[in-house]
Amino acid sequence: MTAAAIRLSPSDNVAVACRNLSPGETIAVEGTALAITEKVDLGHKIALSSLKTGNKIIKYGMPIGSATADVPAGGWVHMHNMQSDYIPAHLRDAAGDHS
Amino acid sequence: MNAITRNAMIPNDGTPNDWTMTGWLRADGRKGIRDAIVVVYLVECAHHVARRIVDKIDDPRVQLIGFPGCYPNDYALAMMKALTTHPNVGGVVLLSLGCESFNREALAVNARAEGRPVETVVIQQVGGTGPAIAAGMAAVERVRAEADARARRVPMAMSELVIGTICGGSDGTSGITGNPAVGRAFDTLIDAGAACIFEETGEMIGCEGHMASRAATPDVADALIASVHKAEIYYRAMGYGSFAPGNAEGGLSSQEEKSAGAYAKSGSRPIDGVIDPAELVPGPGLYLLDVVPPGDPKFGFPNIVDNAEIGELMASGAHINLFVTGRGSVVGSAISPVVKICANPDTYRRMADDMDVDAGRILEGRGSLDEVGAEIVDLITAVANGAQTKSEALGHSEFILTYKASAPARPSECR
Numbered sequence: 240m241t242a243a244a245i246r247l248s249p250s251d252n253v254a255v256a257c258r259n260l261s262p263g264e265t266i267a268v269e270g271t272a273l274a275i276t277e278k279v280d281l282g283h284k285i286a287l288s289s290l291k292t293g294n295k296i297i298k299y300g301m302p303i304g305s306a307t308a309d310v311p312a313g314g315w316v317h318m319h320n321m322q323s324d325y326i327p328a329h330l331r332d333a334a335g336d337h338s
Numbered sequence: 339m340n341a342i343t344r345n346a347m348i349p350n351d352g353t354p355n356d357w358t359m360t361g362w363l364r365a366d367g368r369k370g371i372r373d374a375i376v377v378v379y380l381v382e383c384a385h386h387v388a389r390r391i392v393d394k395i396d397d398p399r400v401q402l403i404g405f406p407g408c409y410p411n412d413y414a415l416a417m418m419k420a421l422t423t424h425p426n427v428g429g430v431v432l433l434s435l436g437c438e439s440f441n442r443e444a445l446a447v448n449a450r451a452e453g454r455p456v457e458t459v460v461i462q463q464v465g466g467t468g469p470a471i472a473a474g475m476a477a478v479e480r481v482r483a484e485a486d487a488r489a490r491r492v493p494m495a496m497s498e499l500v501i502g503t504i505c506g507g508s509d510g511t512s513g514i515t516g517n518p519a520v521g522r523a524f525d526t527l528i529d530a531g532a533a534c535i536f537e538e539t540g541e542m543i544g545c546e547g548h549m550a551s552r553a554a555t556p557d558v559a560d561a562l563i564a565s566v567h568k569a570e571i572y573y574r575a576m577g578y579g580s581f582a583p584g585n586a587e588g589g590l591s592s593q594e595e596k597s598a599g600a601y602a603k604s605g606s607r608p609i610d611g612v613i614d615p616a617e618l619v620p621g622p623g624l625y626l627l628d629v630v631p632p633g634d635p636k637f638g639f640p641n642i643v644d645n646a647e648i649g650e651l652m653a654s655g656a657h658i659n660l661f662v663t664g665r666g667s668v669v670g671s672a673i674s675p676v677v678k679i680c681a682n683p684d685t686y687r688r689m690a691d692d693m694d695v696d697a698g699r700i701l702e703g704r705g706s707l708d709e710v711g712a713e714i715v716d717l718i719t720a721v722a723n724g725a726q727t728k729s730e731a732l733g734h735s736e737f738i739l740t741y742k743a744s745a746p747a748r749p750s751e752c753r
Contacts, residue, residue, distance in 0.1 A: 242703040247518055247602070255514045255589070257701045282510040282589035296591075299518070299602050301548040303595035316591070323544075323592035 244268050244285055248300030253284040253316050255298075260285070276313045284316040296321050357530065357715075359722045361494030362428065365453030369494045370425035371657050371722040372399075374673055375482050377431045377474065378422065378445075379404035381438035387459075387467055388433040391474035398730070400478055401672040403737040410439040413631075413742040416616035418445055420653035423452040426673050428485035430454050431477045433470070436462030455484035494722070497531025500619055501718060502627075502651030502659040502674075503603045504537065506644035509664030509682055510588030513599020515710070516662035516681030516697040522711025523660070524605035524624065527718070533619045535651055536604040537627035539569035540640070544594030545601040549626070554608045561612040561748070565628040575635045603662065614745040615650045627654055631743035638740075645669055645736045648676065658718055668692045670729025672737040675721050678728060679714065694728050 243266035244254040254268050260279040265272050268287060279285050284298065290310040295302040308320040361369030377400060379388035385404055392402045403421060405414045422430045422445060430449045434442045446456045457477035461470040503520050505512055524534045542549065546566035553559035590596045610623030619625050629650060630640045641647045644667060648659050652674045661667060661676050666685040670676045680686040683698030690696075695714055699705045705713075721727055 242701075245514070245700065245707075247514060247707070257703070280589065282514070284589060284591070298595060299513075299598045300606070301545070301594075301598055301601075303598055304592040317589070318586060318591050321591055323594060 244273075246287065247298060250297055250300050252287050252290065252294070252297045254287055256281055256283050256285060274313045276311055277315050279315045286310045286312055286314045286316050288312050290314075290316070295324075357496045357719050359494040359496075359499075359719060360491055361498065361722070362425065363490040363492045364423075364425050366423070368425040368655070369492065369498050370427070371494070371499075371724075372426040372673070372675070373428040373485060373489060374426055375400045375429040375431065375478060375485060376403050376422060376427055376672065377401070377433060377478065378418065379433045380440035380442055380445075381408050381435050382406040383408075383435040383438065384433040384461060387461055387470045387474060390471050391431075391433070391478060394471070394475055395478050397482075398733065398735070400482070401735045401737075403672050403739070404433075405440060405739045407741055408438045409741075410441070411741050412744045413615065414739055415441055415444065416744065417649065417653050417739055419448045420616045420618065421649070421673060422449040422456075423454065424652055424655070424673055426657060427454065428489065429481035430456045431474060431481055432456065432458040433474060434458060434460045436460045453488065455481045455488070457481055495531070496527065496719075497622060499527070499718070499722065500533045500535065500655040500657050501527055502535040502537070502648070502654070502656035503662070504644060504647045504651065504659060505600055505603065505662040506647075506669075507663040507665035507667040508600070509685075510585075510590070511681040511683075511698055511701065512662055512664040513590075513596075513602060514681075515700045515707075516664070516679045516695075517599055517602040519695075519697045519700070519707050519710035519714060520603045520660050520662055520679060521605035522707050523714035523718070524603070525607055526711065526715045528605070528607045528622070528624055531622045533622050533625065533655070534605075535613070535619060535625050535627050535654055535656060536601075537629050537647060537651065538600065538641075539565045539626070539628055539630055540573045541600040542566050542597055542626075543570050543573075544592070544597040548598075549601070549604075549609060552607075552609045554610045554623070558609060558611055561628075562609060562626060565612055565626065565630070568628075568632070569630045572630045572635055572640065576639060603660075612748070613654055614748060615742065616653045617748075619655045625654075627651065628745070632745055633743060636743045640742065642740060643738060645671060645738045646740065648674070649737060649739055658721055660714065660718075662697070663693075666692070668729070668732075668734065669736045670727065670732070670734025672735040675727045676729050676734070677714070677717060677721060679710075692728050692732070
């Protein structure tokens, strides 16, 4: 069976779509059912659990930004509801930005 | 017909899964997985003669490397010293025009001290192109025979391997299939005692905090952050764009997400140190190769093309380099075999003859990251034992070395 989405690291709260996903379909990610709530294209991210504004988005086991809006489980995670935590001026003390 | 099949006189009793290998023992105790004879042009003016010698000899084991510039460069000399004494190299023939600045004597002395047969042909001394080609061919024959006479084939363990990784021709699949699969392979290799090297600090911008959290010591953490900071300043001065619209269309939402895709090649083990170009990896474990030179930008981009990065990984001791590609690179390398890991299943189908590993199958449910990672480790063992990579079989042996500013010596506690 073709995987619809893959989680890259055990601590990730998003999965990556392996094909274009449509609202209404239910996929399995590592055996857990996930109802897709909106269109998610190949290579884009899906929330594996509901995310609150300010939550870190975890992919590859590391933060890739923070949610700027609440995202339901099965929702599309992209620039409309998350943003980079990375500000070049913070580079010098970036070690303190991550736990 | 490559060096290994001709020289594989010691039977390999092991199966691929027990990681038993046979290598060439070198004077410094390192072991090689190939026994290349390198023909080295020391200035562009000697390039044609050197290439003609290699073409006429027509032995995949005899490979062309070189440096084009007439002006001296400490980095280029250090790189060439490292490459001519790489464990995969058994002998050296230097091709000099005669008036260039490259210190051919220092290069020859260094390689001889490391037990390599070395001959030098100076075109202006032997009487021009024709005589130099004849002299060079005779020199290659002697050096190859001497290398065979000196060859010592010995058992080699996974812990004696150095493996590098780069990505090139990347697309949206690289960061979700090929790169994390290499990361899984790196974890296995490091647990078995190997040394692994990742690089391209310019593609780590946004990952420095996470990298620092993996540092083996606080000094290494500082060095990791400093290397990315330096890269950011350097690339900004070079006008290098960071996050392109195409990245967002492919599903990437932030600079750190894009960087994380490249950084995934490094796996999950502690980072034991930061090394500079032409610096040998100091021991087992995981190392970041800091490719960006110090100070203001000088001589252009740190590495102008993938093979320049491969050259630096080799100079740090890499026996094999894992090359993740999405769009489909075809290159190989002189000296150290390149294992091409194709992240995109469509590209794989289109260019299968150039690809060693079909990592894109993960996207189609035909394998997991762990399975592809294990396949990469098995393939490394097979290649170390003489199996040809796709690029070797196709005759790829690219090489490029250009000018770079040398890094000052790094405090040993940062390594």
